[in-house]
Amino acid sequence: MDALALQLGAEASRRTGRMAALGCSRRDLLGFFLGAAATAACVVLLQPAAPPCSYGYGLVAPEDYQELEALGNATAHAAPSPCSLVTPAGQHQELATTLGNGTTRPEPCTTKPSGMAAASPDDDNLPELLRMAAMDDKTVILTLTNEAFSAPGSLLDLFLHSFRVGVRTAPLLRHLVIVAVDAKAYKRCRHVHRLCYHLRANGTAADYSGELPFMKGNYLAMMWRRNRLQARVLALGYSFVFTDVDIVWLRNPLLRVPVGADLAMSCDKFYGDNPYDLDKKANGGLVYARASARTAAFYEAWYEAGRARPGKNEQDVFDEVKRELAARHGVAAQFVDTAYLGGFCDRRKGRDFNKLCTYHGNCLVGMETKLRKLTRVFAEWNKFRNKAKLTD
Structure with a gap:
């Protein structure tokens, strides 16, 4: 039991x-x-909820995607997204392989980039931003934008995208400082780029947020503010490449600036074969200036000449005084051939993508027109690049 x-x-x-x-x-x-x-x-x-798409200033309207696909634009795989040039995460390697630029960094359109170093609207830390952006030789790249040009799907998106997929241009983004002239442009910049500077209006009530058509409204004041900013960068000891935001970058334009040049500028039309022949009409869309006492003095004299000529923009004043000031201050000034710094003003040379470094939406009226035509140029470039198998 x-x-x-x-x-x-x-x-x-x-x-x-x-x-x-x-x-x-x-x-x-x-x-x-x-x-x-x-x-x-x-x-x-x-x-997060995706913001609604808007084609008011959208980079590419739906009907244009078929055309871009036919031209071989690798960015036109899918239907438009809230940021029309953003590539889905899974396609970054595909895009890098297709375009040969070897970069798979995330597109900073809907996510703020890490290491944000932008100045707040209440600070003026331009010297710090320039220090962070500078190349080994203390050269920085600058562009200037406002609310209209920096809205999602507008020229700023195309501008930045051209850097990401150009030939050896992606690394240049770390040297780019975007200058915003109004609060909304500054906020948008901080959303898409690492180095942003808010150029305040110095207590004036001027509105620089709109399209600012050529020689209308606050256009003149904005151009001279740009001139003053460039002079300040020189005074701080930095050389610069200034580029308008309605320019697409295909290659590094610095490769076309002679070592001995103190000041190199794009022009509307290029005649002859002598870059130091100053008998050309200046276009301030792309400017290289080497930091030196003589170049800084040239800029100060240029500004004073503008004050003595009210109602004229900085390009026209430059053309009037360029020879005198270059001789007075010992500045080697030159214009870069439009075969390399192309644009719609000089259509006689066509578009030779074997040579072009940048292409400017100049001599076009209205932002939508600039956006549409530059997008097509960029699509042609992608087609050429894929066919020629250009790589970094």
Whole structure:
């Protein structure tokens, strides 16, 4: 009897253990499913809502995607997204392979880039931004934008995208400082780029946020503010390449600036084969200036000449005084051939993508026109690049 009792007790103990284990397993399983459900709910709730697409100033309207696809534009794979030039994460390697630029860094359109170093509107840390952006020889790249030109899907997006997919231009983005002339442009800049500077209006009530058509409204004041900014960069000891935001970069234009040049500028039309022949009409869309006392003095004299000629923009004043000031200050000034710094003003040379470094939306009226035509130029460039198998 004792043995039988012991045996029955052992069997009951084993059954109790199995039931306890089964109960534990059920509790664990139930907890797992509850946890998974809660996690999924959090992920869904935390997903940001995509902003609505707008084609008012959209980079490419839906009907243009077929045309861009036919031209071989690698960015026109899909239907427009809120930032029409953003590539889905899974396609970054494909885009890098197709275009040969070897960069798979995320497109900073909907996510603020890491290491944000932009100045706040209440600070003037331009010297710090220039220090962070400078190349080894203390050269920086500058562009200037406002609310109209920096809206999602507008010229700023195309401008930045051209850097990302050009021939050896992606690394230049780390040297680019975007100068915003109004609060909304500054906010947009901080959303898409690492180095942003807010150029405040110095207490004036002037509105620089619109398109600023050539020689209308606040256009003149804006151009001379740009001139003053460039002079300040020189005074801080930095050389610069200034580029308008309605320019697409295909290659590095610095490769076309002679080592001995103090000041090199794009022009509307280029005649002859002598870059130091100053008998050409200046275009301030792309300017290289080497930091030196003589170049800084040239800029100061240029500004004073502008003050003595009210109602004229900085390009016209430059053309009037360029020879005198270059001789007075010992500045080697030159114009770069439009075969390399192309634009719509000089269509006689066509578009030789074997030579072109940049292409400017000049001599076009209206931002939508600039955007549409520059997008097509960029699509032609992509087609040429893919066919020629150009790589970095």
